[in-house]
Structures are given as C-alpha cells and as structure tokens.
Amino acid sequence: xxxxxxxxxxxxxxxxxxxxxAVQAMTPNALAEHFDSSRQAVxxxxxxxxECELVSQEQRGREVYYSLEIDKMKEIDAWLAPFRQIWEKxxxxxxxxxxxxxxxxxxx
Amino acid sequence: xxxxxxxxxxxxxxxxxxxxxAVQAMTPNALAEHFDSSRQAVxxxxxxxxECELVSQEQRGREVYYSLEIDKMKEIDAWLAPFRQIWEKxxxxxxxxxxxxxxxxxxx
DNA sequence: TAAATTTGCAACCAATCGGTTTCAAATCAA
DNA sequence: TTGATTTGAAACCGATTGGTTGCAAATTTA
Numbered sequence: 191x192x193x194x195x196x197x198x199x200x201x202x203x204x205x206x207x208x209x210x211x212a213v214q215a216m217t218p219n220a221l222a223e224h225f226d227s228s229r230q231a232v233x234x235x236x237x238x239x240x241e242c243e244l245v246s247q248e249q250r251g252r253e254v255y256y257s258l259e260i261d262k263m264k265e266i267d268a269w270l271a272p273f274r275q276i277w278e279k280x281x282x283x284x285x286x287x288x289x290x291x292x293x294x295x296x297x298x
Numbered sequence: 299x300x301x302x303x304x305x306x307x308x309x310x311x312x313x314x315x316x317x318x319x320a321v322q323a324m325t326p327n328a329l330a331e332h333f334d335s336s337r338q339a340v341x342x343x344x345x346x347x348x349e350c351e352l353v354s355q356e357q358r359g360r361e362v363y364y365s366l367e368i369d370k371m372k373e374i375d376a377w378l379a380p381f382r383q384i385w386e387k388x389x390x391x392x393x394x395x396x397x398x399x400x401x402x403x404x405x406x
Numbered sequence: 407t408a409a410a411t412t413t414g415c416a417a418c419c420a421a422t423c424g425g426t427t428t429c430a431a432a433t434c435a436a
Numbered sequence: 437t438t439g440a441t442t443t444g445a446a447a448c449c450g451a452t453t454g455g456t457t458g459c460a461a462a463t464t465t466a
Contacts, residue, residue, distance in 0.1 A: 200308035201454080205377070212384060219412065231455055233414060252412050252463040260388070263381045269313070270378065273371045276320060280368070309424080327442065339425055341444060360433040360442050411464070422453070427446105434441070 193242040195265055203227070204235050208258060211245065215257035301350040303373055311335070312343045316366060319353065323365035 199205055207221060218236060222229040236256055239245040244262045248255045307313055311333060318324060318332060326344060330337040344364055347353040352370045356363045 194310075196304075196310075196313065197308045200305045202302075202304075203454090205304065209380075212381060217412080218414090227455065228457090229412090230414080230457085234454075237414080254413070258381075258384075260381065260385045263378070264385060266374075267378055267382060270371070270375055272317075273320060273366075273368065274375060276366075277368045277372060311424090325442080326444090335425065336427090337442090338427085338444085342424075345444080362443070407466105409464100409466075411462100413462085414460090416459085417457090419456080420454100423451080424449105425451100426449080428448105429446080430444090432441100432443080434439105436437100436439080 193238060195242050195244060195262060196269075198239055198242050198244055199266065201235065203232070204239060207232070207235055207239065207256075208244065208263075211256055212258045212260075215248065215255040217253045217255055219253075221256070301346060303350050303352060303370060304377075306347055306350045306352055307374065309343065311340070312347060315340070315343055315347065315364075316352065316371075319364055320366045320368075323356065323363040325361045325363055327361075329364070 199208070203225060206224065210216060210221060210224060218229060218233050221236070222232040225232060236245065240247065240256075242262070244259055245256045246259050248257065307316070314332065315329060318329060326337055326341050329344070330340040333340060344353065348355065348364075350370070352367055353364045354367050356365065
C-alpha cells in the first residue's frame with residue numbers, strides 16, 4: 191500500500207486524531223469517543239497514520255497508547271517551505287512599497 | 299463535490315503542478331508535457347485545484363494560463379502552525395538542556 | 407476459572423479517484 | 437472560409453477509500 195503523509199492528512203478524521211494526540215497519547219477507544227464513526231474505523235485510520243510513521247504505539251497491558259511523531263510532521267513543513275518563501279517575499283515587497291511611500295510623503 | 303486543500307495536495311501530480319506554476323503561470327498543454335498522463339488528466343487536476351481556489355485562471359486568446367494562489371497555501375501553513383509550536387518548543391527545551399550542560403561543565 | 411474489556415484483522419460494500427477516449431466549442435492561422 | 441490548435445466536459449473503467457459487521461487473540465477483573 192502506497193502511503194505518504196499528504197494522503198494521510200487528506201482525511202479530516204485523521205487530521206483530528208493528530209490534533210488530539212498532539213496534546214497527550216490516547217488509546218483507540220478513547221479516540222473513538224470523539225467521532226461519530228465506529229472504533230474499528232478509527233483503528234483503520236490509526237493503522238494508516240502508523241504506516242507512514244506519523245504516530246507511534248506504546249503497549250500498556252491490553253491498551254495501546256498512540257502518540258504523535260512530531261518529526262514526521264516536519265516533512266509537510268519542508269514541502270511548504272519554498273511556497274512560504276514566496277509569500278514572505280511578497281510581504282517584503284509590500285513592506286518596501288510602504289517604506290517607499292513613506293519616503294515620498296516625507297519629501298513633500 | 300467535497301473539495302478541500304488537503305485532499306487537493308494529496309495527489310503527487312497536483313503537488314507538482316503547484317510547484318511548476320509557482321515559478322510562472324502555465325497553460326494546461328505546457329503543464330501536461332511534464333507528466334506521463336494525458337492533457338485531459340492534467341485538466342481534471344487543474345479543475346480540482348481551481349475548485350478549491352489554489353489556482354486562478356487567465357484567459358488569453360484560446361489559451362488559459364493557470365497561476366498559483368499563494369494566499370490559499372497559507373491555509374495549510376495555518377493548520378501546521380500549532381504543530382510547529384510543538385517542535386519549536388522541544389527545540390527550545392533542547393537548547394535549555396545544552397546551556398545547562400555548558401554551565402555544569404564550567405563549574406567543574 | 408469464567409466473564410468482560412481492549413484491540414486488530416478480514417470480508418464486504420457503496421462512493422470516490424485518477425485515468426482513459428471521444429466529442430464539441432472557441433480561437434488562431436493559412 | 438477552411439483547417440489546425442487549445443481547451444473543457446462527458447462517459448466510462450478499474451482501483452482505492454472510508455465505512456460497516458463479525459470474529460479472534462490477549463489482558464484484566466470478578
């Protein structure tokens with residue numbers, strides 16, 4: 191199965207799971223309470239998130255605690271970086287424009 | 299059709315399209331040359347990207363130039379922001395740890 | 407030990423996805 | 437005007453998705 195992080199975060203339930211476990215590790219049962227779908231559905235989402243290493247498991251008795259692998263999230267940030275440069279550049283250009291405008295007003 | 303940016307960037311071809319038109323506006327034909335799939339397939343990807351406002355169109359004669367809507371990309375960044383805080387915080391904690399270690403060594 | 411709880415897996419299903427081919431409309435060039 | 441080019445839409449297709457139910461294994465509790 192071809193899994194990548196972008197496909198993983200495409201689903202809104204999976205994005206919510208990531209947000210929830212960012213605060214603290216949770217079990218599938220505890221997570222399922224936050225959604226309308228069944229525990230098994232949540233379990234399948236967790237499997238996908240685990241396959242692309244966005245979450246890690248810790249077995250504790252018969253319970254399994256899932257926590258966020260924050261380093262993997264950085265890969266999304268890395269893809270976004272060049273685009274961020276574009277809007278930051280445009281912001282810089284706007285700044286330059288405003289400074290120019292100020293100068294012009296000063297010269298009046 | 300339920301379109302959102304996260305579903306839009308889930309497909310690798312669509313991510314490539316965004317990267318290509320970030321440099322300069324391009325027509326569907328020009329874009330299609332960069333991929334193995336047909337022009338019509340690329341056109342369908344462009345339709346999806348347009349539906350969720352990640353790209354804009356500019357008709358010029360019989361050609362249509364597609365360009366990136368950089369502001370929409372910020373929405374991905376906005377979703378990522380709280381997670382970024384987590385890894386920056388952890389980096390801060392590591393910094394603090396290293397500073398502590400330095401102090402200890404100094405006291406020796 | 408027996409019953410209850412927690413979890414993951416398999417089988418199934420309707421809907422969606424990404425691709426194709428075909429076709430029609432609009433614009434440009436000869 | 438006629439033919440070529442560019443584009444988008446429609447119909448179709450196999451694969452994938454996200455959901456369900458049922459079941460089995462492992463662990464905890466009574």
